[in-house]
Amino acid sequence: MIHDFNYLRASTVKETLDLIDKYKDDYKIICGGQSILILVRQGLVAPEYLIDIKNVQELDYINFDKKKGLKIGATTTHREIEKSTLIKKHYNVLVDMEENLASIQTRNWGTIGGNLAHADPAGDPGPVFIAMNAAVKIANKEKERTLLLEEFFMDYFETALEDDELLLEVQIPVASSKTAIAYEKFNIIENDQGIVSVAASITVDGDGLSCKDARIVLGAAASIPMRAKEAEQMLVGKKLNDRILDKVGEKASEEADPVDDIHATEMYRRHLVKSLTKRMVKKAWGQAKALS
Amino acid sequence: MEKKLLRLTVNDEYHELYIKPKKLLVEVLRDELGLTGTKRGCNTGACCVCTVLLNGSVVKSCSVLAMQAEGADVTTVEGLADEAKLSPLQLSFLDHGAYQCGFCTSGMLISATALLEENPSPTIENIKESIQGNICRCTGYNSIIRAIKAVAEGKYKESKQ
Numbered sequence: 040m041i042h043d044f045n046y047l048r049a050s051t052v053k054e055t056l057d058l059i060d061k062y063k064d065d066y067k068i069i070c071g072g073q074s075i076l077i078l079v080r081q082g083l084v085a086p087e088y089l090i091d092i093k094n095v096q097e098l099d100y101i102n103f104d105k106k107k108g109l110k111i112g113a114t115t116t117h118r119e120i121e122k123s124t125l126i127k128k129h130y131n132v133l134v135d136m137e138e139n140l141a142s143i144q145t146r147n148w149g150t151i152g153g154n155l156a157h158a159d160p161a162g163d164p165g166p167v168f169i170a171m172n173a174a175v176k177i178a179n180k181e182k183e184r185t186l187l188l189e190e191f192f193m194d195y196f197e198t199a200l201e202d203d204e205l206l207l208e209v210q211i212p213v214a215s216s217k218t219a220i221a222y223e224k225f226n227i228i229e230n231d232q233g234i235v236s237v238a239a240s241i242t243v244d245g246d247g248l249s250c251k252d253a254r255i256v257l258g259a260a261a262s263i264p265m266r267a268k269e270a271e272q273m274l275v276g277k278k279l280n281d282r283i284l285d286k287v288g289e290k291a292s293e294e295a296d297p298v299d300d301i302h303a304t305e306m307y308r309r310h311l312v313k314s315l316t317k318r319m320v321k322k323a324w325g326q327a328k329a330l331s
Numbered sequence: 332m333e334k335k336l337l338r339l340t341v342n343d344e345y346h347e348l349y350i351k352p353k354k355l356l357v358e359v360l361r362d363e364l365g366l367t368g369t370k371r372g373c374n375t376g377a378c379c380v381c382t383v384l385l386n387g388s389v390v391k392s393c394s395v396l397a398m399q400a401e402g403a404d405v406t407t408v409e410g411l412a413d414e415a416k417l418s419p420l421q422l423s424f425l426d427h428g429a430y431q432c433g434f435c436t437s438g439m440l441i442s443a444t445a446l447l448e449e450n451p452s453p454t455i456e457n458i459k460e461s462i463q464g465n466i467c468r469c470t471g472y473n474s475i476i477r478a479i480k481a482v483a484e485g486k487y488k489e490s491k492q
Binding site: 041044046073118229 | 332445
């Protein structure tokens, strides 16, 4: 049973920010609604005002610049990202991620901004974007600010967005020409939410043999998409071999802070973190090596 | 709560109606417009039984606020047949025993319609991907896939006339 709410439709960012400012005590944003409607239906949130930004077309874009990188507007749908030739060419890992994110029905209507603002630690874009060192652009009526995505997620379903702020854009910097990213989630039903997921970004050195920089980001393994920073450090300066992989997997598994729930036990999730970390580091490393 | 005006076109028919903003698209289609071909399944966005075309793209009508269909073109399973003439997919589903209990059928037909619109000659893999979210409680997937494949292979071309 859905609680009644006042429905307000915005068509520009300015209009949205004015509405947010006016109703900031008791509102929620809806765009594709693929997450918020589930919460509303279950009575977990019951906003007095629902502000619809689905028609805010100025936030529906994918831009790429060789120097500035990729910018995706918040109301861009998952399907648009997946079908974008720009993204396919420069950020193919995002195509893979989107194709497995949910059913086509959800990808057609759900948006990238909504997914991030929902802040479900099991969401797919979070870990991949953090592995890419992404930032988000946020605005209120007065000003804009930019924040690293890894600082955007605060807790289960909680973000750094203030009550008067709106998420505008995801920004992905240009990666080094020797960086590769791999992402995989483990699930029982294809295209369902991941039980655990891991994104790994590996930058190799000039010789192509040793690791210059690494990022390992875990999904559904803590209250937020989290970096396994100690595991990352173990890779820097090293050459890849099975022993290192084992150690890195084990370290990431220790760093994770997963829950026991209906989908998996804590122990099982730790085991998955270990296996997926090894697999993703190896995959990204192989791809990075092939680049040099 | 004040009712709001919603204008939308469903199966080429234009409607103006006043609804509570909390109404979902599936509720408007079934309860307001009487188009009960679209089924309400899990009602949580997990089964895709309620799939309809919204401006040509598949969406779950249980997971879209009806107000978001303002000005949109919606196609439900009732819009697939041309008068009494079934669409090629509907005929093929009959021939291949792809209906079984029938509960997932309208969603399957809509998903398959969208697939063939976008990609007229899909592989089996493409077909599987297109109905990945659509759950069939009879588990009759193979006959559904065969039915879609048959249309893609042009076996129902004459019925398009």
